Amino acid sequence: MTTVNDTTLNKSGTAPNKSGARADRTTATATTPAVRLADIAVRFRTKRKDVTALSEVSLDVARGEFVAIVGPSGCGKSTLLKLVAGLLAPSAGEVALGGEPVRGPRRDIGYVFQRAALLDWRSARRNILLQAEMRGLPAAAARARADELIRMTGLDGFEDAYPHELSGGMQQRVALCRALLHEPPVLLMDEPFGALDALTREQMNVELHRIWRETDTTVLLVTHSIPEAVYLADRVVVMSPRPGTITELIDVHLPREREYAATLATTEFHEATGRIRELLGAAGAHD
Numbered sequence: 001m002t003t004v005n006d007t008t009l010n011k012s013g014t015a016p017n018k019s020g021a022r023a024d025r026t027t028a029t030a031t032t033p034a035v036r037l038a039d040i041a042v043r044f045r046t047k048r049k050d051v052t053a054l055s056e057v058s059l060d061v062a063r064g065e066f067v068a069i070v071g072p073s074g075c076g077k078s079t080l081l082k083l084v085a086g087l088l089a090p091s092a093g094e095v096a097l098g099g100e101p102v103r104g105p106r107r108d109i110g111y112v113f114q115r116a117a118l119l120d121w122r123s124a125r126r127n128i129l130l131q132a133e134m135r136g137l138p139a140a141a142a143r144a145r146a147d148e149l150i151r152m153t154g155l156d157g158f159e160d161a162y163p164h165e166l167s168g169g170m171q172q173r174v175a176l177c178r179a180l181l182h183e184p185p186v187l188l189m190d191e192p193f194g195a196l197d198a199l200t201r202e203q204m205n206v207e208l209h210r211i212w213r214e215t216d217t218t219v220l221l222v223t224h225s226i227p228e229a230v231y232l233a234d235r236v237v238v239m240s241p242r243p244g245t246i247t248e249l250i251d252v253h254l255p256r257e258r259e260y261a262a263t264l265a266t267t268e269f270h271e272a273t274g275r276i277r278e279l280l281g282a283a284g285a286h287d
């Protein structure tokens with residue numbers, strides 16, 4: 001485990017590469033990050049009060065990197081994902097995807113939420129294909145990609161089932177397939193497994209990590225589970241209570257292939273989860 005404070009990262013933006021080794025600083029600055037948040041502030045003005053949700057947040061996420069975001073409730077984690085998706089404009093600072101400033105809703109991202117939000121009257125396959133219909137993608141290619149994702153997520157045999165015939169885990173798999181159908185370079189996940197039982201959640205963690213390894217997707221995952229963050233991520237962003245700032249960035253030095261039980265038994269896993277707990281505990285959060 002290596003910890004880097006946000007001030008250091010603001011300037012260097014270094015990030016681990018796919019092999020788990022750290023890219024050297026010169027290479028990292030020469031490479032355009034998949035996601036860049038530069039000096040972000042977000043203020044909400046409501047009739048009753050003004051809320052500063054995020055303040056001085058800077059973060060570079062490398063292409064193909066898996067970053068988990070943890071922090072106390074209300075510290076601005078969902079707000080941060082909305083900025084990347086272009087669903088919200090920052091009050092100050094710049095957001096860029098692949099070097100291009102984000103100026104409005106982005107179609108080239110995938111988004112998975114806590115609730116799968118499937119259409120009840122459509123089968124699993126037709127829920128996945130909705131993404132293609134909304135984007136006007138060629139039907140044959142979309143069907144082939146949907147079949148590939150169905151296989152990758154172990155949904156074979158349930159393609160024609162309706163949402164009420166699927167378990168919570170299966171519904172989230174359908175939502176994941178739908179989010180990946182158009183092969184987005186960036187996948188945003190907001191507490192995607194929060195409504196699942198502990199065992200299904202573990203299985204989904206293992207599957208998500210395998211799918212991420214098999215694709216080149218950059219992932220930003222918001223989670224309240226410290227073990228989930230450390231098991232899945234290359235780096236964990238730990239946030240402070242509102243106004244959310246980055247308290248610390250934790251590099252997770254685990255091998256790319258991560259067998260679940262063996263990973264949880266490693267010293268690296270214990271050190272990283274311990275450090276995050278300490279930081280969140282010090283901030284008064286008990287996630």
Ligand SMILES: Nc1ncnc2c1ncn2[C@@H]1O[C@H](COP(=O)(O)OP(=O)(O)OP(=O)(O)O)[C@@H](O)[C@H]1O
Nearest residue numbers: 044046051053072073074075076077078079080242
């Ligand atoms: N549209 C909005 N208008 C006003 N305030 C908002 C709006 N969206 C978010 N907020 C406020 O901004 C802060 C951050 O909200 P956000 O949902 O990003 O937090 P979070 O870290 O994702 O929380 P949780 O972990 O509980 O889901 C909260 O205080 C919230 O009330």
